[in-house]
Amino acid sequence: MESNKQQPKVIIAGAGPGGLASAMLLAAKGVKVEVFERLSRVGGRTSYLVDGDFKFDTGPTFFLYPQLLEEIFKEAGANLADEVEMVRLDPQYRLFFEGGPTLDATPDLDQMEKEVAKISVEDSKRVKDFMKENAWKLEKLRPVLQQPFNNLSDFVKPSLFKALPAVRPWASLDQDLKRFFKDPRTRLAFSFQSKYLGMSPYRCPSLFSILSGLEYQYGVYHPIGGCAAVSEAMARVAKRMGVKFHLEEPVDELIFEGRRVTGIKTKTGEHKADALFINADFARAMSRLVPDHLLSRWTKAEVDDKQFSCSTFMLYLGIDGIYKDLPHHTIVMSEDYQGNLDDIENQHRLSDTPSYYVQNACVTDPSLAPEGKSTLYILLPVTHQHENVNWEAEASKFRDLALDRLSLIGLGDVRERIESETMITPDDWDSKYEIHRGAVFNLAHNIGQLLHNRPRNRFEELDGVYLTGGGTHPGSGLPVIYESARISANLALRDLSA
Ligand SMILES: Cc1cc2nc3c(=O)[nH]c(=O)nc-3n(C[C@H](O)[C@H](O)[C@H](O)COP(=O)(O)OP(=O)(O)OC[C@H]3O[C@@H](n4cnc5c(N)ncnc54)[C@H](O)[C@@H]3O)c2cc1C
CATH class of the missing domain: 3.50.50.60 (FAD/NAD(P)-binding domain)
Known part of the structure; x- marks a missing residue:
């Protein structure tokens, strides 16, 4: 050596x-x-994709908890704020439930209670309790997330025992949230973040409610x-x-x-x-x-x-004009949210009414498109590569379905306004990005x-x-x-x- x-x-x-x-x-x-x-x-x-004069993030668009990266920059003798400008988003994102209602998620918890009251007044009264428990949970889990788990001795560290009451390993995220919220839509509003890990809230371990806690406590940023x-x-x-x-x-x-x-x-x-x-x-x-x-x-x-995470079907569209009424992030929850997740995780087939996410970044960051134009990033969670789905045969039909579903959030004219278009399917994640089965969340x-x-x-x-x-x-x-x-x-x- x-x-x-x-x-x-x-x-x-x-x-x-x-x-x-x-x-x-x-x-x-x-x-x-x-x-x-x-x-x-x-x-x-x-990283990013460039198509003509339009620039898109390839993957991540939600930048959470910059404090951690700030620490790393500091160790390297640099200052994150000097290198990248970060904008804290408020609303953090719009949650559109097919069949109603629509919530603008905000870190202003008094306002957030009013938003949740659109679903259930009873649930709205528990928002602050949920946030308080999450802050406690994050503090308990922080040392566990910062330590390695290489040896059995790592399991007898006091930090792990202290974290156990917060972990509740027997419960899924959705089950855990039932302690606070009765309406399944409210639970989804505070648990859809499990999708950041490529998992459904009905299977994701309850400890990951800290993701939603991170957003409301520390903010959702756009660099x-x-x-x-x-x-x-x-x-x-x-x-x-x-x-x-x-x-x-x-x-x-x-x-x-x-x-x-x-x-x-x-x-x-x-x-x-x-x-x-x-x-x-x-x-x-x-x-x-x-x-x-x-x-x-x-x-x-x-x-x-x-077991592998889900994959994603992506459309990156360069658009003539700007959808000024559409916020930076919009998450559309299918009326058949559970069926859609079952298709992704268990049946490994494509859904007829998929949930999706749209980033309309130019409302915050005009640097990504020429003047008077904008970018749309559309993500549909789908099964990782599986013999049930032949993307060569399905991609163009699925693209049409995705564009049709954009009319739900007022983008019915999107086809006429597309100036550039790039598509990524699970097959591309596998072959072009070298990700096993296209399971982008590992x-x-x-x-x-x-x-x-x-x-x-x-x-x-x-x-x-x-x-x-x-x-x-x-x-x-x-x-x-x-x-x-x-x-x-x-x-x-x-x-x-x-
Ligand atoms: C569509 C999508 C949306 C996401 N959204 C979010 C989000 O909003 N917020 C968030 O926090 N996270 C998000 N993620 C998850 C995650 O943060 C990113 O995927 C992240 O980039 C993963 O980082 P990584 O370091 O594990 O690997 P990667 O980013 O995949 O980097 C691995 C690198 O290794 C290189 N490589 C592979 N093989 C070789 C080789 N043989 N030799 C040399 N180099 C090689 C690859 O080219 C690549 O550059 C998202 C992911 C995707 C795909």
Whole structure:
């Protein structure tokens, strides 16, 4: 193994949010870092698409809890606010229930009570109690989300015992919310956030009510230029610290000495390092980069046996004009919300009346389109790749259905106004973005695949390998992905004595 005690060297495979945050944290501690990325720009799913004069975020559009990234920037000697302008949204988003009513979700809790009263006056009286419990829950869970789960000893830490009453592992999110809200629509208003993890609130563990708590307590932000601007800022800061980026240079192979990884092979040859961080999609990286005989817990067969998150069908539309009455974020809940989720998670088929989400970013950020024009980002949660859905045959019909359903929120004339259009199906997530089964939120976040049961930050199957990103602990979603980088960087720094 090539070792340099003065300045250890780490290679990072992938320049997604997990890889970028790891690069910043390692470089801040004097580690020599090189990042290898298969695509031509940084950010992974948190990058952007350009179509003509229109610019779109590829994936994330909800930027939550910037405080965590601020800490990472600070460690790297930078200031997030100097690098990216963040706008706190109010309303945070519009919730459109097919069949009524429509709520504008706001962090002003007195106003939010009035919004919830449109569904149920009784439920509106419990909004503040729910928020109070969530704030308590987040404080209990915070230490658990910040620690690794590499050994059994990690389970006997006092922080975990203290968090247990908050976790309620037997309850789903929806069951848990019944303690506060009687109307299923109110429960959906405070639990649809499980979709950020690619899960239904009827299966998602109750601990994830903290997502809704995070929004109301700390805000929903739009970074000017889109979430991709955050990824670019991270790369900029990392470069200033000496991190070297190799774009369009995928890691093709790992170099092993027994179970220890000592470097990588790319089109430019062999690159040795003291440690490797894997940010590429976990399931894909295992099947592409690690020979099965070196694996026991995460062999191809074991990985195939796991439960995966849903996928998404995406339309990115450049629009003539601006829909000024449509807020930045709108979430449309199908009248058959439960049936739609059953189609996604259990039946693995396409729904006739799917729920969807629209981002109308130009009402906040005109920089994304030419003057007098705007962008629409349309996301429909769908099953991950499955033999029941042949996207080659279905994509164009599903696109038409999606455009038809936009008339629900007043965009009946959208077809006449489309100037540019890009579509991404689960097949594209799989083939162009290298995401196993197109499951864009990684392994599902059920209790059996969390904490110790998720692929571990200090990867348990190989020596000298650390995981960062949505595939490892704590899970998918930008704040926790940045946290995964911090956990893994701290473990590696300890191991490398840097
Ligand atoms: C449509 C969509 C919407 C989302 N919305 C939100 C949201 O609103 N808010 C939120 O917080 N989260 C959201 N997420 C989830 C999550 O935050 C993002 O997917 C995030 O980008 C995942 O980060 P990551 O670091 O795990 O991996 P990625 O972003 O996928 O980065 C991994 C990188 O590894 C590279 N790579 C792969 N293989 C190799 C190889 N062999 N060699 C070198 N490089 C390689 C890839 O090209 C990629 O750049 C969304 C995701 C999607 C897809």
